[in-house]
Amino acid sequence: MSLRPTVDFLLHHWLQAEQLNQRERFADHSRETFDAVLDTCERIAREKYAPFNRLVDTQEPQFDGERVILPQATHDAQKAYAESGMLSAAQDYAIGGMQLPYTVEAAANAFFAMASVSIGSGMLTTGNANLLMAHGTETQKRVFALNEFSGRWSGTMCLSEPQAGSSLSDVATRAVPDGEDFESDPLGPRFRLKGNKMWISAGEHELTENIVHLVLAKIPGPDGQLPPGVKGISLFIVPKKLVDTEGALTGERNDVALAGLNHKCGWRGTTNTLLNFGEGKYPVRGAAGAIGYLVGQPGEGLRCMFHMMNEARIGVGMAATMLGMAGYHASLDYAKNRPQGRPVGPEGKDPNRPQSRIIEHADVKRMLLAQKSYCEGALALELYCARLVDEQHTGAPEAADEARLLLEVLTPIAKSWPSEWCLEANSLAIQVHGGYGYTRDFPVEQYWRDNRLNMIHEGTHGIQAMDLLGRKVLMENGRGLQLLAQRINATIERAIQMPDLAAHANALGKALQDVGAATKAAWATGNPAEALANAVPYLQAFGHTVLAWIWLDVALAAHSAPESAARTGRLAAMRFFFHYELPKMGAWLGVVSRRDATCADLPEAAF
Secondary structure, eight states: OOSHHHHHIIIIIISOGGGGGGSGGGTTOOHHHHHHHHHHHHHHIIIIIGGGHHHHHHSOOEEOSSOEEOOHHHHHHHHHHHHTTGGGTTSOGGGTOOOOOHHHHHHHHHHHHHHHTTTOOSHHHHHHHHHHHHHSOHHHIIIIIHHHHTTSEEEEEEOOOTTTTTOGGGOOOEEEEOSTTGGGOTTSSEEEEEEEEEEEETOSOSSSSEEEEEEEEEOOOTTSOOOSSGGGEEEEEEESEEEOTTSOEEEEEOSEEEEEEOOOSSOTTSOEEEEEESSSSSOBTTBSSEEEEEESSTTOHHHHHHHHHHHHHHHHHHHHHHHHHHHHHHHHHHHHHOBOOOOOBTTBOOTTSOOOBGGGSHHHHHHHHHHHHHHHHHHHHHHHHHHHHHHHHHSOHHHHHHHHHHHHHHHHHHHHHHHHHHHHHHHHHHHHHGGGGGSTTSTHHHHHHHHGGGGTTTSOHHHHHHHIIIIITTHHHHHHHHHHHHHHHHHHHHHTTSTTTHHHHHHHHHHHHHHHHHHHHHTTTOOHHHHHTTHHHHHHHHHHHHHHHHHHHHHHHHHTSOSOHHHHHHHHHHHHIIIIIGGGHHHHHHHHHTTOOTTTTOOGGGO
């Protein structure tokens, strides 16, 4: 079973990506060039990634005291990805990019995430470089970003610390000016950093000749104390190896040391590290501290970093989606070929009849259809968000502003919804396999382990929920929520005209009303502690409403397509979501609307 027909349908029949070619930036492209990019990425994923997904899971990264050792397959895959040009796919021709729409770039990267998310496709490197293109100086762009886009160097984001976790206001990494001439360094104001960073993906390896760390740190005040809260956080480029203004390595190692590798449940092919900055293992130029170059203005680090974090959150959503899709394809193949049991007839089971394949059993069909509805719906959501990115960057001013605000509201959903429900799809894939699914003889247990990370990194479920209910639906006087409601209502108005879809359109309309009422009820007292106590159930209900809308919109496109098995399957997945999933919203929104304090008020001793 191939992913490609689903991608083609969503990209071209539903989102009509070819219309982007009417814009000046994408005028050189056509359906043929889009297909060529997808063909190339599909081939590389099939040849360099998929065959080694189990290998990189079993041969975990090893540290010999000096360097991290990874399987040769990882080196080969990363080289092939860099040579494909995908690291700079959306960049200008002038710097070696392809000026591809982000919609197409996201669709192309889906093949790598499905083949082996653990090997990785350069999400952090591209995000790192994109941040520098937005906030760096011309020299920082030329020296650091361009070498990342070429694949010569790779990039990371260093936010969390062992003692702080997700609480960035408690960051304790310090950055002090490096000498009296610190402001005159052509690479940017030069500082010395000391501190520890935890959970740094791809923080140490030999895949590229250099690693560009983007590090959050605080500049002490005149009294030597670190400023409190997130407003004092600044952002620094801290290369693993020092470079000159032409991007050549100087031969000096920066004082960035690997303190240890984290041994993970999944995603074992990607190194995950604890890094020590400025501990003195690699003294630099006779002074203590790792050398870092300020990006943007002091105290503006978190604002800059969100450029990368928001991009990464859509990437995490896509990774979760494609792991779910990989499990769905594996369990579908298994269900088609595994004989077990016999059909139940009016007289019960006839032991003389041949065995049925398990796909013939209604409950197995339920599990497969659930996976299909979760994963194909999530893929549509991620591509829709990617299309909004293109609108934000290349649309007319009013449309671009709408896309910006819609992305603000949808990003927490794009990250969190697939990371919960495509993980559930992986659990169902194991269930379809039965006992075999719980063994390492089949790939579905690895897909589940790999996917379990996605509810945690780039902002946990709880953080996404508080961001949505505490900030995103309120920002600009609720305008983002209003814009989303307008788009949902436009789909409802189209669908209600069609007899097959009218009931679903009405159900979606009610769900939208219920979310709006719950939003108001949550904030009725104006007390954030009361409003946010049930932020995760709100996130779940909001996400299900968004996915129901996405599915109904996809169903409208499917209705206009010729009769086929794929069309029948898409419409069935839409019906499944409305019949089996959307009704769950009542319980979630009930506790939100009541500002239920069962959890918040329970004393610690009662546990």
